[in-house]
Amino acid sequence: MKSIFDCQLPIVNITELIGSLLLLYAEIHYSFKGIYSRLKKDEPEIIADLPHRLEPGAALPLLLLIKDADRYPILLHSVQVELSCGEVRQNIYFDFDSQPIHQNFWDKVLEITPEKTFHGLCQADVAIHFTRNGKRRIVKNDNYSGTSHAPLKVFISDEPLPKTSGWYFGEFHCHTSYTSDQVEFGGPIKATARLAQALGLNFFCATDHSYDLDDEPTNYLKNDPRLTKWKALQEEIAHFNFSNSNFVIVPGEEVSAGNHKNRNVHFLILNHPEFLPGAGDSAEKWLRTKPDLSISEILSKINSNAVAFAAHPGTRPPFLEWLLVRRGKWELNDCRDPRLHGLQIWNGSEKGLQEGKQLWIKLLLQGKRIFISGGSDAHGNFNRFRQIGFPFFTMREHHDHLFGKVRTGVFLENGLALDAILEAIKHGRMIVTNGPFVDMWVKNEKGEVARLGDTISGNEFRISINCLSSPEFGDLKELRIYQGDLITRQENLLKLENRFPSSFRLYEEMILDKGPNTIYIRAELISEREGKRFLCLTNPIWINC
Numbered sequence: 080m081k082s083i084f085d086c087q088l089p090i091v092n093i094t095e096l097i098g099s100l101l102l103l104y105a106e107i108h109y110s111f112k113g114i115y116s117r118l119k120k121d122e123p124e125i126i127a128d129l130p131h132r133l134e135p136g137a138a139l140p141l142l143l144l145i146k147d148a149d150r151y152p153i154l155l156h157s158v159q160v161e162l163s164c165g166e167v168r169q170n171i172y173f174d175f176d177s178q179p180i181h182q183n184f185w186d187k188v189l190e191i192t193p194e195k196t197f198h199g200l201c202q203a204d205v206a207i208h209f210t211r212n213g214k215r216r217i218v219k220n221d222n223y224s225g226t227s228h229a230p231l232k233v234f235i236s237d238e239p240l241p242k243t244s245g246w247y248f249g250e251f252h253c254h255t256s257y258t259s260d261q262v263e264f265g266g267p268i269k270a271t272a273r274l275a276q277a278l279g280l281n282f283f284c285a286t287d288h289s290y291d292l293d294d295e296p297t298n299y300l301k302n303d304p305r306l307t308k309w310k311a312l313q314e315e316i317a318h319f320n321f322s323n324s325n326f327v328i329v330p331g332e333e334v335s336a337g338n339h340k341n342r343n344v345h346f347l348i349l350n351h352p353e354f355l356p357g358a359g360d361s362a363e364k365w366l367r368t369k370p371d372l373s374i375s376e377i378l379s380k381i382n383s384n385a386v387a388f389a390a391h392p393g394t395r396p397p398f399l400e401w402l403l404v405r406r407g408k409w410e411l412n413d414c415r416d417p418r419l420h421g422l423q424i425w426n427g428s429e430k431g432l433q434e435g436k437q438l439w440i441k442l443l444l445q446g447k448r449i450f451i452s453g454g455s456d457a458h459g460n461f462n463r464f465r466q467i468g469f470p471f472f473t474m475r476e477h478h479d480h481l482f483g484k485v486r487t488g489v490f491l492e493n494g495l496a497l498d499a500i501l502e503a504i505k506h507g508r509m510i511v512t513n514g515p516f517v518d519m520w521v522k523n524e525k526g527e528v529a530r531l532g533d534t535i536s537g538n539e540f541r542i543s544i545n546c547l548s549s550p551e552f553g554d555l556k557e558l559r560i561y562q563g564d565l566i567t568r569q570e571n572l573l574k575l576e577n578r579f580p581s582s583f584r585l586y587e588e589m590i591l592d593k594g595p596n597t598i599y600i601r602a603e604l605i606s607e608r609e610g611k612r613f614l615c616l617t618n619p620i621w622i623n624c
Contacts, residue, residue: 118224118467118474121212123148123180125222127158127205128266129462131481132234132551134279139191139233141205142270142461145180152181156208156215162193164201164235169194177210184256186267188274198237202230223465225474231462234551240279241516241547241583242488247495249282250275251487252333252347252390252423252454257312258287259299266459268315271482272326274461278483281495282327284454285316286347286390289334290361292354300363309354320497327497333390335359336377337370342407345390346374347423350501351381360404368405378418386504387419388452391426393435414442414449420504425453425511425616427480436616443599443619444568450532450618452504453511457482485513490530507532507618514552514613517604518545519560521591521620529620536623540591546604547584553608554582560589563599563619573600591622598622 124146133139143158158173173189193201207218219228240248254265265287266274275283292309295301309332316330331349335357338344343360355377359370372380378387392409400406414422424435435451442449457464461482466475478484488510489503503509508531510517521529523537548555560574579585591600599619606613 120222120224121151122216122222123151123153125207125209125218127203127207127220127231128274128460129203129231129233130274130278131232131462131478131484132236132279133193133277134239135236137277139193139203139235140270140273140277141189141191141203142266142274143187143189143207144266144459145182145185146264147183148180148185149183151211152179154178154210155180156210158189159206159208160189160191161204161206161230162191162197162201163204163230164194164197164199167194167196169197180209184259184264184267186270188270193235198235200232200234202232204230221465223474226465226476233462236279236549236551238549238551240486241514241549241552243516243518243545243547245490245492246488246510246516246518247281247491247500248483248486248488249280249284249327249329249500250454250457250483251284251388251452252286252426253283253457253482254287254333254459255285255312256459257285257308258291258458263458265457266461266482268312268319268328271459272319272323272328275483276326278461280483280486281325282329282500283482284329284331284347284349285312286331286333286349287312288361289332289355289357290363292332293356293358302358306354325495327495327500329497329500334372334377335361335370337373338407338409339374339412340407340410341370341373342401342405343368343370344374344392344407344409344413346377347386347388347390348377348381349386349388349504350497351385353380355380360400360406362404368403370405374413374419375416378416381418384501386421386501388421388423389414389419390423391431391435391456392422392438393424393433394426394431409438411438411441414438415445415447417447419449421450421452421507423452423454425451425485425513427455427457427485430479440563440570443563444565444570446565448507448621450504450507450509451511451616452487452509453485453513453616454487455480455482455485485511487511488516490518510615510617512613512615515546515548515555515604515606515615517547517558517602517615517617519543519600519602519617519620521600521622529622531618531620534621534623538624540622540624542589542591542600544585544587544589544602546579546586548606548613549583551608552613553606553611555579555585555604556607556612557603557605558585559603561601561603563601565597565599596624598624 396406529535558576
């Protein structure tokens with residue numbers, strides 16, 4: 080019996096199959112020649128999406144996506160939404176008057192004003208009415224085979240995301256519609272920004288794959304020496320930022336790079352004005368898995384305005400990715416370069432978080448100034464992550480990797496702007512959270528103040544800690560302040576607080592006893608709601624005694 084990897088098969092089909100086995104996102108029109116696909120349909124992908132939470136008083140944006148209608152055109156008649164909270168129902172109707180949809184990627188944001196009595200966990204059941212090849216069809220929430228088609232859930236909050244003045248939240252790692260190949264695609268730029276604002280975010284980093292940004296716009300297996308897609312992404316982001324003062328898109332790229340074992344790892348490069356190649360793990364060419372550039376080579380290429388973060392360094396690659404496209408992981412030796420700004424240790428779920436955090440702590444104790452960020456690695460999924468299970472036969476759903484579920488907070492003294500966000504990231508004025516908020520600063524005997532990411536010297540130090548939560552994320556449960564000793568290279572618990580005078584607030588000051596010459600301090604805060612725990616981590620403050 081011949082293997083599916085038998086070299087007598089067309090090379091392009093083999094590379095496409097490898098791609099489908101590796102990434103497994105919800106793309107239903109790709110199938111391997113000669114293999115039956117239970118998922119394939121003679122109609123475009125039709126998806127309804129909502130932000131998983133809504134800021135108080137905000138309109139609820141419903142994102143309607145229709146993909147591959149250039150191959151499977153339809154007439155769109157209407158969209159009906161039943162929004163419900165408890166026993167109360169609200170019905171909304173959008174008439175499209177049999178609009179022809181024939182684009183490769185079509186999207187529309189429909190604005191819904193929820194009833195004033197709606198709060199807490201609500202759900203939206205979206206019915207999409209269309210005609211394909213003369214046959215009238217109704218889709219509930221999505222038209223994938225094997226998914227639940229269940230109503231979308233949204234938490235309509237009574238309070239904004241917990242934070243204090245000067246703090247702004249963003250999504251650090253996500254993919255837009257410029258990430259598009261045989262097995263994955265992301266969300267449109269403008270629609271992503273609209274849903275992000277409804278979530279309570281102020282910015283997001285557009286980090287599309289390097290191996291997608293160098294493709295021909297209509298052929299993901301053919302490289303484009305003109306870099307049409309990459310240039311179009313830069314232009315669209317620049318135009319958006321010029322036209323909007325209350326939201327920022329940070330231009331970026333997720334570059335595949337070679338680690339010290341010459342295996343492919345992912346690198347988040349923000350605000351670099353030139354394209355950086357990286358196609359080693361793209362599965363675009365059979366047996367072509369060697370990294371284009373090493374980590375060191377990429378760091379030597381980026382300019383002083385760019386920011387470099389290791390993407391999800393604590394996540395081990397699945398076996399097939401390790402075997403077929405030479406994927407590896409960031410290790411200690413890869414992170415010691417002083418030109419590396421930080422580690423994106425939180426990637427939408429708990430998987431890899433602890434390992435990434437331990438890697439970060441080892442680097443801190445070795446004396447490296449390095450910062451952490453968090454994001455979701457979302458591919459346009461705001462409410463539900465849909466993924467192929469067994470290739471061509473099953474689909475599965477979960478609620479990890481939702482856009483904005485894990486957030487990076489940045490402290491900006493002079494308001495929201497692209498340059499200010501980049502400076503805050505470079506200098507570590509950041510927290511990462513999926514719920515509560517903790518800020519910390521240090522004042523010495525001269526009245527000088529150090530915020531997160533800063534260094535302060537002196538003889539006497541007062542530490543101030545500000546903790547916040549809300550009913551959405553539950554009661555404050557535990558605050559931990561850690562002290563890292565750069566002489567003994569040990570991290571110790573400096574303070575543990577688990578008795579809070581208020582469920583959602585704590586402001587506290589403490590005097591730091593004189594200790595070793597150089598230390599750092601950092602904080603972790605936990606809140607809890609209905610048995611579910613939420614976490615916030617700060618970056619360090621360095622103290623020279």
